[in-house]
Amino acid sequence: METETMNTAVKTASSEKPSSCLARQPILSKDEKVLGYELLFRESPQEDRFNADLEGGTRSIIDTLNVMGLDAVCDGRRAFINCSHDMLLKGFFQLLPAEKAVVEIQENVPVDERVVAACEQLRMDGYEIALDNFVPGDAREKLIPLANYLKIDVRRVVEQHCAALVAKHGANCTMIAQKVETRLQFIAALKDGFTLFQGYFFRHPERMRARHIPANQASQLRLLKAISAPEVDFDAVEALIKQDASLCYRLLRYLNSPLVGVSNTVHSVRHGITLLGERELVRWIRMATTLIMGQEKCSDLVLASLVRAHFCELIAPKVNHGSCDLFLIGMFSLMDAILEVPMGIVIEGLAFDAETRTELLGMKTGKPTALSPIYELMVSREAGEWDVVARHAKKLNLSLPFVNRAFNEAVSWAHQMTTAVPCEKK
Structure with a gap:
């Protein structure tokens, strides 16, 4: 029985048809419980960079989620998906369940009347919105009343500015610290007031000492x-x-x-x-x-x-x-x-x-x-x-x-x- 299953699996995996380059980065609470995953996509194996913020990349993510199933890709948790200006206006996110999809508005999206209207419609339809790579003086500040999450790159924004952003917007939005790769970065972000953390810091345990196993x-x-x-x-x-x-x-x-x-x-x-x-x-x-x-x-x-x-x-x-x-x-x-x-x-x-x-x-x-x-x-x-x-x-x-x-x-x-x-x- 197992041999037959494995042969089928290897045969399926061996197919040389085009395949999706989909990866995910976990977003966790301070006690390391997973809230969701940001999905990263590259359109073809030959490309040299992520295309999650491009129309083709986002369209492919949505298509992949519909084929594989969002629950399978994200283990039943939320999917944070990058959104370009065009994708936002074309309403492609309506293809995904509102209770599981978080629309990430990219930093290069110009905030005009159509963008504000599209975000208002998303919120009315039950979708959550995140503002990605938010920085002091960000042009997307007028979208904050519609946002559920603000994501801040802790390697890009100095710690004192991170703390100031959390103090200013933390009462209205859930603050996510991005690019948290070490325990020291996690502790600093926690001190600044962040409540969610994106990165692989939890795969490097704080207590790696010789202790008895329970x-x-x-x-x-x-x-x-x-x-x-x-x-x-x-x-x-x-x-x-x-x-x-x-x-x-x-x-x-x-x-x-x-x-x-x-x-x-x-x-x-x-x-x-x-x-x-x-x-x-x-x-x-x-x-x-x-x-x-x-x-x-x-x-x-x-x-x-x-x-x-x-x-x-x-x-x-x-x-x-x-x-x-x-x-x-x-x-x-x-x-x-x-x-x-x-x-x-x-x-x-x-x-x-x-x-x-x-x-x-x-x-x-x-x-x-x-x-x-x-x-x-x-x-x-x-x-x-x-x-x-x-x-x-x-x-x-x-x-x-x-x-x-x-x-x-x-x-x-x-x-x-x-x-x-x-x-x-x-």
Whole structure:
């Protein structure tokens, strides 16, 4: 069953038809809960820059969202979409659900009577509006009464001006700090009064010290250790699953999901294990334990780890990855951020081979390894760093349409998995 599914997936991802270059950047609250994603788009793999603010780019984003589904792309959260002058006046955003779409008015949009009227209509229709890259003395100030969000680039606007903008407009608009890439930038923006933050700072945990892993997480790691052994002891695996009511529930939920399609009635944990088979069981345990261990963290970390895992799995047949399981490499690449401990402690005691250990540790130290191009491709693709994507795809002899199709499929698959193996939304 799994082989057939994977063959279909690889065949789909391998299609050389034009594919969308869609990436997303998370927007989070101060306690690191995801509010939504800004969507970034490049029209074709050959272009050198984002086109999210151009008519063609925005039109393509809307088309992609209608094909893939906004919930799949944004995990059920809001989509912040850049809007040019022409797109605003042509009303293309009416194709998207008002409760999920946020229209980002770009800094180069001239504020004339037609623009004001279009924004008023959007608000009447239930859409939210954000003013992107807002600066002191911005020409779009007359749109502030219609705006729900003001986005300020903290690398572009000095801190004292950021604080002044928040003090002036924070009572009427939700203030979003953009380009927050480090914990220090996050702390400074929080001090300035921002309530939402856009960037990847949360993937670099503040507390990366050697600490004991909590008991509930340690039990998940024991299960991961059991399935990493050269020969899986199914009695031990069954016993560990039975000790965790959450895992038992998730196993039964997964067996009854359309992704598996088991027609038999599952009457015991052992029966469920037998129905899955060793390979699918190992795969499911890796996903389920990641979801459970990540429940106390930003759900984007968990979702991103699933996207990475399946993306790596899809490109595996086309790249040289030695003895490493690329699904596992992708899945574990964010485990240090999920658990808030160094990667060395995460993999301590797990029966990973030396090559896998080297790769996982190399990702965090920046030390070049055999799989560094794969890791860099994975990270740059999710961040929408198109030039870096192109460079590493070329190193791996992968076409950009294939890379983009595989990534889009991985996003859809990860969304399906979080439905089939549910976890608490953060």
